[in-house]
Each structure stands twice: as structure tokens, then as C-alpha cells.
Amino acid sequence: MAAVDPYSPCPCGSLEKYKWCCHKAEEPALRVERLIRGEQYDQALKAVEEGLRKAKGAFWLLMQKAFLHERRDEPRQAAEAIDAILKNKPDHLGALAQRVELTLIAEGPRAAAAELQSALSAVKPEDRPIFGAVFRMVGAMLVRAEAIPAAIAHLEVAAAHEPEDAPIARQALRSIMTDPGILPWVKNPYDLASTPEGLPDDARSRFDDALQAADEALWARAASGFETLSADGIPGADLNLGLCRLWLGDEEAAVAALRRHSRAIGPTPEAVDLEALCQLIEPIGDDDLVEHVRLTWPIADRNALLAALRDAEQQKRTVVSEGQGILDPDDPEATEVDIFSMLDRPRPAARPGLSPADMPRVSGRILVARDSVLLDGFDVGKQFDELRERFTELAGPGIPPAHPRTTVLEKVPRVSLALRTEWILPEGQDPEETRRIRREEQIRVIREVWPEQPLTALGGRSPRQAIRDGDAEIPLRAAFCQFDYGPSRLDIELDALRAELGIPPEPTPDPVSVDIEAEHLARLPRIPAEHLDDERLWALYVRSRGTGQHLALRRSAIALSSRPNFLEGRSAAERYTVFGDLANLSASAGNTAEALEWVERGRRDEPASHRNANAPRWDFLALRIRARSEEPEQWVPELAVVLERYREDRSASQTVMTNLLDMGLMRMVPHPERPDQAMLDSRPLMAVLSRYGPRITTAAGELGVSASRPSIWTPGASAGGSSGAGVWTPGAPAGGSEQGGERKIILPGQ
Template sequence: MSIDPYAFCPCGSGKKVKWCCAPFLTQVNRAFELLQEGQHESAHKLFQELLQQHDNRAALWLYYAEFLTHSGQWEQADAALDQALQRDPKLGMAFYMRGQLRQQEGEIQGALMLYHKAAELIAPEAKDQLLNVYAKIADLSHQCRQFLATIYAVDRALQLRPDLPELHRYHEDLFGPNSRLPPTARQRHALRRTRRSIPESFITGRLSDARQGYEQLVQQTPDDPAAWFNLGLIYAWQGESLRAVEALYRSLDAEVDDRLAEQTGTLVEVLLTALGMESVANYLYHFCSMTIRDFQRLLQLFEEKYRLGAIAQMQFHEEEGVLRGFFMEEIPTLAMSEHTPVYRIRARFMIIPPELHLISLDQNQAQSLAQELYEQSQMALEPPRVWTRTPDPRELPLLYGTLVRPGYESDPEVQRRRLQYVADYFEGTWLHQPLKSLEGNSPLDAMGSPRLRKRLFGAVRFMEECYRAVRGLPDQPSEETKAEAEQHYYDFQRLRHKLGLEYTNVATPEPEAEAAQAAVPAAVSSQQASTGEIAGHSTSRATPASVPPRDISAMNIAELAALDRQVMSVDEIEQAMRAALRLEARELAVAFARAGVDKPFDPSKPDRYPLFAAAITGALVQGNYSEALDLIQRGEQYDSEHNRGARAIDYALKRANVYVRMKDVDHAVEAFERLIAQYPQEGKLYTTAAEEMLRLKSADKARYFADRGLRLAHQSQNRDLEEHCRELLAAAEKAR
């Protein structure tokens, strides 16, 4: 095959063949032809002759390494690349080929580092070679969830070959709206205007030069948030997520604009989901892996759990040979006999013989479920092995994910309860959850630190973006869709308001950082540049979004404490009590509860058990048992007169619980006996009574109640109740 002497040389030098590899390239091509024809020895001999003639030519050693890889001689190929780089340490294609070898060995991070190095060294004129390099970077970066590096690599590839429709499809598949990635993870980001420009000598179009320029600039102007942001962004484009996060934290520390702090903080949260960031990540997937000893016995256990409703969406994927599904549990209701159609997800599972993998964002759920299955499998599983990795942002909604029993999906009450479960997670659990990006503080505690408050903007925004993206909601809802969205989706403005997290410092608009952006290859399309979009947002400094009307359930602690309980209705007091409980303001919640139980009868709110229950708990915390018993008696009387006794069983359980707290075994037994006499078919009463007797170290009474529950389980063929009672009997026997 003839060679065009005026084509760019395949070694990546950017020179034409005539002035680069012409002395030996025809012979190199002949060697590869011999290899394809099966004449390996002749091809190898030809290369040896060429190397003797042109030993000092780095590119020839590069071609020889490629020949060895085609021959399956990986170690010899690596040695040949050593020879090439000794002769030319800046031979970009040698780094590219070595990256391929590392990728072949499964060293993904090492391969990425080499590909990035190759992209910096290969001449811009060598478009075909650079296209291959950026394709590798995009593919591996996406596997490692280095989203910014992926976008940058795809953009560079598009600049090289804008005529390739497959590149545009690839970008759309990875980062289009249907990708369900949060906007910050799939949008292009641009450099910001700095107080001082980097020297022109660093404005070469190469990331490595721009990086060096900003590394010097942050030393000269350490209080410039834009300089640190730009350095962090370049680190992220190069796939160095940890360094990027550290630089962006410095940017946040110096930032005075809350809106820019929110953008920077959200970018940090995206970077924390990359593989390899487990030590600093806010959220982790906890894996419990167990080797399967007896597959048939394990399958029987899973089928039984599926029949009992503990497993949902169990499906076998024949092509992959994988069994997948979810372990779930009911979200309890206040009425003990009511079965809810809404379930929370305990863990995902995958069976890939010979392994069972349990996967959960909740470490306790994963480990407790693994131990439960290990014990119930009767030696069908080996003990669990625990490990972690960062989750894909699209998987974070599993933190508050729910499943619904078939046929209930469109039930308005079910939709309301699912939405309430999301609200309870964010306004209860998440508010108090320590986050590493907040230096181990909870969001609520972080509000007390001006420095951490700036990081908190991004933590909230990131969770909002994940929530909206997975549900297919637009990045910015229109006014027409807001009203409908408020009925069906959680409004994160409620969370911001509970935290008191609102924009207070917003700088005046600045023009786009044209000089800064010129320091690196264009990463923003012409359309974006013309519309002034930077970092996925408009460059104009928008005023803070207007806050919707503040209902009681969305108030923060200070606002709740300022409410006048005397003029509030019973329903408003209950809302305030629940809001205080979600904020862990327990004393305030009890104060609302006590005010609520003293209110005159309100026909619109006949059920006051939640208020009485909170007031009773408050009395128990103070050790005031007589007040607790008095409240129970008042509650029973009120419930009988105004609520048709619907809560009788709940008040009776409360009374028994008070006697347990008092360590009064006789009165506790008497209370449980009366309760069981009224509701003999309620299995949970027997197990609750047995558990409380064990707490009181009364093994005989525990055995008595567990035995009665076991008889009921046999009569009703309730396997779950039977198993629970047998466990209690074993515990009672052990305690004797």
C-alpha cells in the first residue's frame, strides 16, 4: 500500500511523513502485512533489521511495540516503549500505547493518566491520533464517573471531527436530558474571570500549561476564589478529582457570592461521586458479598421471601445470567392492623453465581440483612464480606426510594405518603446526617459556620438536581408546571427554609472570562458562548428565587418557637409538633403536644393520638410516670368520646410500655393480658409483650407470651410470626 508523503505521520509528531518517518515507514507497513499473512518470523526479522539501521529513531521503537502487542507479547512491547521514551521522552503516542497495555491489564486509573499525558504531547495536527486518545479518555472517564473529564474529552473529539455523527450521538447518550444525570454533572463548565491574568506564556491551548499558570496564580493571589475555581476545574478536566475538590474547597473559602458558592459546591458534590473518592465521599454504596454454597436452598429462601412480600421486582436476566431484585419492608402505619401498600427499600440484590451481592446506601441495612440471610439460609451461604464504593448520582434517590404494591400506583393517598416519606428523609434524617464535605458536621450544624454554610448550598443543590433528574423533571421548571409539580414532587425550598439557607450575598454581574477561557482549548460550544452560559448556568447574576408561601411544616426552629400556641388550631399545632420533631427540637415538640391535648374538641381533627403520644413520651423522658399514666387515661377517654375508640389499642400499648419503664412486671403483664384479650388475633401483641418481658429480665413471662404467639402463628399459618416467636423462645430459654 503506497504512502502519501504529504499526509500527517502516524507517529503523532504533527509532521508530514516526508519529513518524519519516511525512511522506514514503508518497511514497517510491510512487516504488518507479513504479520497479517501469518508470516510472524519474517515480520519480526524485518523489524530487527530496521532497528539495527535506525536504532536512534523513537518512532520506530513505537511501531515495533505496536507489532509486539499484535503478536500478544505484552512484556516485550512494554520494554520496546521504554526504548522509545528513552530516545524521545515527549513521544505522545508511546504514552497512548502504554495506556492501552495498562487498560488491557485492568489498571484503569493508570491507563487514564497515560492517555491524558498522551493528549498533551501529541501534536494538534495529528487529528486521527488525538481522536483515538480522547475517545479512550471519554470512555474510561465515564466508567470512573469522572463526568467533567468525560465532557471535556468528548468536546475535544468533536472539535477535531465535528463531521462525525456518532460523536454527537455519543455525547447525547451520555449527557443528554435522558441520561438522568444531575445538570451539573452533564453540562459544560467554563473558567471564571480572575483578578489577575495568568502570563501569556501559559496561554498555549494545552491544559498542562494552563494548569501550571493557575498553580502559580493561586500562590500569588490566594484569596481569589476564581483562581482556585479555575485550577480545580482544570484538575477535574484532567481526571484528578481529589485535587480538584481540594482546590474548589479553597475557592469556596474565599467566595463572597452565595450563588457562585452554590455552583462551586454542587460541582464538588459531583466530583465526590467519582470512583476512588471513597475516603472523602458523602455517600457510599455498602456491599455485602457472600459465596453461595447451596444455590437451590438459597433460591427456595428467596422464593419464600418473595411470596411473603419481602422481595420485589425479582427478575432473571438471561443474557447476563444475573438474578436481580429489591429487599423491602413496610413503612409502618399508626394503626397496627393496617397493611400499607408503600414499602421502603432495604437493599438491592444481585445473584451472579457463585456470589450473592447485597447493595445499600445504608450500612446498617446492608449488614443486618446480610446477617439475617446468612442465618436463615442454613449454611447455604458463606459469611458476608463487606466493601464500599461511591454511588452513581442517579442511584442516590434510593436513599429515600419507595416501592408500591401493584394496583396502588395512582392512589392519591399512596402518592401523598410516598411524597411525605421523601420529605421526612430530607427534613428529618438528612438534616442530621454528618457529611464529609461539611467536615463531618450535619447540615443543621453546618449552618452555624459561615465557611461551611457556603459548602451547604452545593450539598442541597446537588440532592435537588439528583431528585429532579431521576424523575425526569426539567432543570428549571416553568411557571406553568410549578403548581402541578408542588403536588407530586418534593420542593427543596422547604429544606432550604428549614435550614435558613437563603442567598444573602450576591455580587454584581461581571462579563464572561474571555481571557481566562483562552488559556485552554475551547470547552464551550459557539452556541453557548453566544448565549453567555458558564458552568451550566447563565452568566448573569440572577436574583434569588422567590420563596413560596411558608407553611408551618416548612418552618425552622426559630419560627416554630415564635408561634402563638394559644391561637393555633389543633391541626396547626400537630403540624408544628411534627416539624419540631423532624428538626430534633424535642422539648419544643413536647410543648406543642401539651398545648394540643388541652385544646377544646375540634370536629375537623378528632384523632389526637399523635399529640397525646408525644406528650406521654415527654413525661417519660422526664421520669414522670404518674403524669404519663394520667395522659394515657385522658387520651383514652377523649378517644372514646370523640374518635369512636379507634386508638384504644395504641393507648393500651402505651400503658404497658409505661409499666415496663417503671420495671413493674405485674402491672405490665396485666396490661398486656387485657390488650390480648381484646385483640386475640393481633400477632404483634404477643411478640411485643415477650420482648418487653425480656427487657424486664422476666424469662418465664416472655416464654409465656411467645408460646401463645406461636400457637396463633400455627393456627393462622403465619410463617413470619412463627419465626419471630421461635427466636423469642430461644432468647427466653437463654435468659433463664
């Protein structure tokens, strides 16, 4: 009896019935499968060769051969096996998908994206959804390559074909869209231009065909069509050509086409936003890059070196210890190092009235390992030479008089380096003073530094030169718009600086007619939220929140907070989210007092119908905000009070547990006896409560955790339960205690 149903799809991935494809290779192929499962790859490869001598050209065996060569890190031989399949069957789905994967490994995601387009063109339209997983794989690697528009396009195709119960691509898309660190121009959903009216029949047919190809994710075919239309001067063809090239990860070609379109339509918001996109994705030439360099010396005397660094920190105040870290955060076995920052001037004492000019800049970082010391800095001419000389003088006998080993860590844009401020503030500086100094520095950079920087988008001219020449409105506006998303944007009035520099203003959308869903993401902060009707205001809030546009989110949430009647009509969770977002945004900006005020305002003005549901949410929100800026001694006692408050409130269990997990006070760990199941580890919570929780003097005269809370309660445990009643901890019996019976695990949502 055959091991594989003769009428099922062939295991080789061709989608042909097994009976008409690889059944003659069944015996050797099944033997190879057994060897692969046992990780006997050398024996499996020998078995493949033996099988191919008997069943020449068998696709199943050739697919196994490609897999085995890939596992042996032999991409050329793997590709030869795949090519042998495609020579006989060019539309073999499994081989086409495997070739994309091999290209991804050998040449990277952009080349894999091009290979995927070739694969799609080789198969029937009804078979293309099978490539959904390949789109997801390529999209994930495009994210790593920072080709975000192409990654989004690939993941959207993958999401359209993945099952509802395995939303991997949808989760990846949500992660990208909600990340405020990804600028709006690179993740905005751009639409292709429709076929223009009045075209000749031939041009209209070609435009329609190219749009159809793009709609089927055949972006390479669509780009070829739009390229010929662009050569004929057809309106909209350059926009569509640029977007298709963008989705393929071909940024250089995309920039050229999109800039042609921008010049054709003139200084409109669309042109400015497309130019901003071009400036962000345009490949940077070597002349505009600065090397981030690491110098490595062996250590002659580690104690002497550390003593010298600590002396420079305490006496000269030109070095600051940053504690310990590891060389490679992605490697759990990486070397642990002591980290120090070298400053360009002594660190001042905290006092009112300090200016940005008083702040010491970080010149470089010193990483002291067990047997070597590393100096990281940017190779900017004499500055780096001076940094090296300062370090060798400081290290003294701690390092031998030898030339260091030089490693280039990365290359960064020269302009980004010039606009970046990395400094060490005085210890104990008042938070309000710190915000003032940072605001003044951001204004200084925009007003004094940026206008003098040569920019590629301006043909190597500085903004001040381009303003004077008067011929670069679109790239100037696009470059300045990017300051809307700077780290200190919430505190700076950029329109006044724009006027001061002589850059034309950006238009304000009409609050009466604006289409929130169609507006470019970068334009959302310009919508006057306070003048929108309720429906549009809520739409602005939801879209800003779902796309990580924090400036628009803050403005829309503030406007909503002043409309209590509208919020009362929303659910308890929605109203909490509005005030919670305002609190978290304030906390992220370093304004803890303002954040806690938003918490109290949300709680105080809450409708009675919402209070019970939201009470634990408010308590934990305030706790988490305090935990950002306070020492554990200050906020952990309040944590104990909050846990006690909800000890017997099972309706609060999910909220409590979710917050404890998010704060890292609870951890999901594998079940010791059932690896496919997870359990909760409460040891971090126990540790912080034992160390920082409320204290009293016990009968023995010793300090301990408050006797009024004799155990560490966890959600799901009874009020009088023992300290671990609801949560298993590693080292405890998995099956439960002798008296308590089976342990109960309460997970979020249960």
C-alpha cells in the first residue's frame, strides 16, 4: 500500500496529483525523509543521490537535495537542484518558492523580492495565493533591511492570504504601523493614480493593464508598463512607476520616478510629502557618510585602567560611568563590559539657569572587557584623533603602547550626526530645568545648525543657500516637515521657526470637509482637532493611535477630553484609553506630574457607570507612570496596597495580571512537565515586594514585609491563601501542594 495517497498533492510541492508526479521515487524519498528527521544529513544526501540514479529527475528527491545543501550551507549546489526542477517544469510551485528562499539567504531581501516577482509571473493566477508565506518571509526580512514601504507591501499581500487563527503577517503590520519611531512618510498607504481621462485607446488599455498587474501584486510587470507610459508623457505614470519600484525595494528607481512626478504637479502637499519620502529612502553616497569606529587594545593592567577612569569621573568629571552591559545585545553569551562615556568638558553641578552650551557632549564610549578595552567614536577628522589621544593619556599604564585594532561598526549620515545632540546632564538636575534645556537645544539645532548643513536633496547646498536662491521650495518644505517628528516636538512651535527661516508654510486642512482616512499620515497633526465634529474627531484619534502618530494623538485626545458628553457615550475602555494615552504621552516626554494629573482627571470625571470597570486600570496606570521615574522604594509599597485592594475582586484579575506581565513582575515560563503549555513565574513580584514592600517591626524585633499582608497575593488566589497559591514558580512541585490540591493558573483573559 502506498504511503502517500495517489490522488493527494505531491509532496514535492508541484500541486500535481502524486500518482502523476513523484510516486516512482516514493521508496528513496521516504528513506531520505527519515534520515532528515534524524538529522543525519550526510547520509540523507547519499540516499538522495542513490535515489536519483534510479528515478532520474524526480522532483521530490531534487527538492530534498536542495534542502540538504541549504542545511550544509552550500547555496550553489542547492540552486542547481532547484534549477534542474524548473528546467523541466518552469511553474513548479515548490521549486519557485525554494528559489526565492535561496535568493533571500544568498543575496538579501531586495533580490528575493525581484525573484518572487519572477515566480509569480511563472504560475497561474489561481495558484499565486500559495506564495502568501513567501511574501511574509520576504516582508519580514525587508523590515530588517529597513525597506519599510516594501516590507509593508509584502506583508499586506501575506495578510490577505493567511488564516484567521494565525495572523502572523497582520501582527507584523500592526507592529510597524503603531511604532512611533517609523516616520509617517515611509508607512503612509499610497494609492496608485487612476487611468487618466481622454487617453487614446492604446494608452488607456496599457494603463489599465498595468493597474491590474499592480493590483495582483505583480509590481515588476506593472512597473514595466508604467515605464513605457512615462516615456510617452502620460500623467500619473511616474507616480505609479515610483510606487511599484518602492514596493519592490528598488529605492533608487523609485526616487527618480517620484521626483519627476513631484516636479510635474508643482509645490502641492502631495509633492512635498512624496519628496519627504524620497529624502528618507534615497541611498546615501559614501561622501555623505561618517564611520562609527571601534578601537581595541589589549589590557595591561585592568585595575589601573578602572582606577584611572573612576578618578577621571570623580575628580576631573570628564568621564561618566554608565554601569555594565554586553557587547552584543543579540548574543546571550556576549562579553560583559563596564561602560564609560568620555565628555568634551567637565560635567557641571546641577543649578538653575544652565544653558545648552554648558552641557558636556559625549565624545566617545569606553567599554572595558576582561582582557581588552574598546573605544567607540565617530571618525570626524581631528575630533576622533583628539579622542584617541585623550583616551591613551587617560589609560596610561592600563594599556600597552601598541596600535589598536580598528573595526568599522557602521556608517551614519553626516547630516544626522550634525543634528544629533548626545550629552550628559548634571546629576540631580530639576526635571523642569532639564526640559527647558532640551527645548532650547532643539531650537538651536533647527535655527543655527540645520540651515548650514549641505543636503543631498538640495544638490549639496545648505538650506540657507537654497532659500536665498529661491528654487527649491518642495525639497525645503519636505526637509523641514521632518522636524515635526523630532524627539522634542511637543514643546516647540515650528511654524514660527519656519517663518523665521523664510520657508513657506504648510496648509491647514479644512476641519469641516477633511477626509480623515484619506489624509496623509504626516498631515494628521495639522488638522485642527478642536474644530472637528465628534465623528471626525474620534476618527482622527483612532487613526492616529493605530499608526503611531503621537502628536496628532495627543491633540485629538486633548480635544476629546473636553467633550465629556461624547466620551460618556463611549465604552468604559474607550474613555479610559483616551486619558490613558494622554498620561502615557506626558510620561514619555518626562513630565510625570502632568501624566499623573491626566490619570486623576480621568478618574475624577468618570461617569459612575464606568468606575468599577476602570478602577484597577487607573491604579495600575498611575503605578506604571511612577515606576518610570521613581526608585522602587517609592512605588513598590503602593503596588502592595493596590494588590491588597483587589485581593478578593475577581473581576479585576485580568487587568492585574496583564499589568504585572507588562511590568515584568510576572513571567510566562514553560510548564516543567508539559512543554507545550505555559505557566506563570511570580518570583520577580515576590522579590520586589520582599525587598521594597511595606515594612514593620516583627515580634522578633526584625524588619519584614508588613504583617497585615502576610503573603504575596496573586490574581486568582483566595484572600487567605498562601503566598504562591495561584502561580507556579520554578522549583515548586508542578502538580500542586499537599494541602492545596491542584494549583490554579490564572492567565490574562481567563
